[in-house]
Amino acid sequence: MLAALSAQADPHVKKIVGRVVSIDGNVLVVKTKHDETVTIQLGEATKYVKWITQKPWQQNTAADASFLRVGRLVEVETTPGERTMKARVVRIATD
Numbered sequence: 001m002l003a004a005l006s007a008q009a010d011p012h013v014k015k016i017v018g019r020v021v022s023i024d025g026n027v028l029v030v031k032t033k034h035d036e037t038v039t040i041q042l043g044e045a046t047k048y049v050k051w052i053t054q055k056p057w058q059q060n061t062a063a064d065a066s067f068l069r070v071g072r073l074v075e076v077e078t079t080p081g082e083r084t085m086k087a088r089v090v091r092i093a094t095d
Contacts, residue, residue: 014085016040016076023068028087030074040076041086051075051091067092 018032026042048063051073068074073093078085 013088014078014080016074016078016085018074020068020070020072020074022070027084028068028074028076028090030076039084040078041084042090043086046087047089049089049091051093053093054095063092063094067094 016030016032016038018030018036018038021029021031021037023029028040028042030038030040032038042065046065048065048067050059050061050063050067052059052061053073068090075091076087077089078087080086
Protein backbone atom coordinates (compact mmCIF):
# COMPACT_ATOMS: atom_id res chain seq x y z
CA MET A 1 0.00 0.00 0.00
CA LEU A 2 2.80 2.39 0.85
CA ALA A 3 4.49 1.81 -2.53
CA ALA A 4 1.24 2.57 -4.33
CA LEU A 5 0.83 5.81 -2.39
CA SER A 6 4.41 6.91 -3.01
CA ALA A 7 4.04 6.27 -6.76
CA GLN A 8 0.93 8.43 -6.87
CA ALA A 9 2.57 11.17 -4.81
CA ASP A 10 5.64 11.36 -7.06
CA PRO A 11 4.84 13.64 -10.02
CA HIS A 12 7.65 12.09 -12.06
CA VAL A 13 6.10 8.60 -12.04
CA LYS A 14 4.22 7.79 -15.22
CA LYS A 15 2.09 4.70 -15.86
CA ILE A 16 2.25 3.08 -19.27
CA VAL A 17 -0.40 0.47 -20.13
CA GLY A 18 -0.21 -1.56 -23.32
CA ARG A 19 0.96 -4.67 -25.11
CA VAL A 20 4.57 -5.81 -25.24
CA VAL A 21 5.92 -5.30 -28.76
CA SER A 22 9.47 -6.45 -28.10
CA ILE A 23 11.95 -7.31 -25.38
CA ASP A 24 15.61 -6.89 -26.22
CA GLY A 25 17.96 -7.39 -23.29
CA ASN A 26 17.03 -4.71 -20.79
CA VAL A 27 14.78 -2.73 -23.16
CA LEU A 28 11.02 -3.22 -23.20
CA VAL A 29 8.90 -1.74 -25.99
CA VAL A 30 5.18 -1.28 -25.30
CA LYS A 31 2.41 -0.19 -27.68
CA THR A 32 -0.43 1.68 -25.96
CA LYS A 33 -4.09 1.69 -26.95
CA HIS A 34 -3.45 5.09 -28.56
CA ASP A 35 -0.91 3.44 -30.93
CA GLU A 36 1.96 5.16 -29.15
CA THR A 37 5.15 3.08 -28.96
CA VAL A 38 7.09 3.58 -25.71
CA THR A 39 10.62 2.36 -24.98
CA ILE A 40 11.29 1.54 -21.33
CA GLN A 41 14.59 0.65 -19.68
CA LEU A 42 14.56 -2.40 -17.37
CA GLY A 43 17.16 -2.78 -14.64
CA GLU A 44 18.18 -4.66 -11.53
CA ALA A 45 15.94 -2.43 -9.41
CA THR A 46 12.86 -3.17 -11.57
CA LYS A 47 10.20 -5.09 -9.67
CA TYR A 48 7.92 -7.55 -11.49
CA VAL A 49 4.40 -8.46 -10.34
CA LYS A 50 1.76 -10.74 -11.81
CA TRP A 51 -1.21 -8.51 -12.68
CA ILE A 52 -4.34 -10.35 -11.53
CA THR A 53 -7.18 -9.47 -13.92
CA GLN A 54 -9.55 -12.39 -13.25
CA LYS A 55 -10.78 -14.49 -10.34
CA PRO A 56 -9.51 -15.99 -8.14
CA TRP A 57 -8.19 -12.70 -6.76
CA GLN A 58 -6.07 -14.51 -4.17
CA GLN A 59 -3.59 -15.82 -6.75
CA ASN A 60 0.12 -15.56 -6.09
CA THR A 61 1.46 -12.31 -7.59
CA ALA A 62 5.10 -13.38 -7.68
CA ALA A 63 6.72 -12.75 -11.07
CA ASP A 64 10.04 -12.04 -12.71
CA ALA A 65 11.30 -10.87 -16.09
CA SER A 66 10.69 -14.31 -17.60
CA PHE A 67 6.93 -13.58 -17.48
CA LEU A 68 7.38 -10.87 -20.15
CA ARG A 69 6.28 -12.08 -23.59
CA VAL A 70 5.41 -10.32 -26.83
CA GLY A 71 1.68 -9.63 -26.86
CA ARG A 72 1.18 -9.63 -23.09
CA LEU A 73 -0.65 -6.76 -21.44
CA VAL A 74 1.52 -4.79 -19.02
CA GLU A 75 1.28 -1.77 -16.78
CA VAL A 76 4.64 -0.14 -16.16
CA GLU A 77 5.35 2.50 -13.52
CA THR A 78 8.24 4.54 -14.86
CA THR A 79 10.52 7.36 -13.89
CA PRO A 80 12.29 9.49 -16.47
CA GLY A 81 15.82 8.49 -17.41
CA GLU A 82 18.43 10.22 -19.52
CA ARG A 83 17.35 8.72 -22.86
CA THR A 84 14.47 6.43 -22.02
CA MET A 85 12.08 5.96 -19.14
CA LYS A 86 13.19 3.55 -16.42
CA ALA A 87 10.80 0.89 -15.10
CA ARG A 88 10.17 0.83 -11.35
CA VAL A 89 7.36 -1.74 -11.38
CA VAL A 90 6.12 -3.95 -14.23
CA ARG A 91 2.71 -5.61 -13.77
CA ILE A 92 2.25 -8.47 -16.22
CA ALA A 93 -1.15 -9.96 -17.13
CA THR A 94 -0.76 -13.67 -17.74
CA ASP A 95 -4.33 -14.64 -18.61
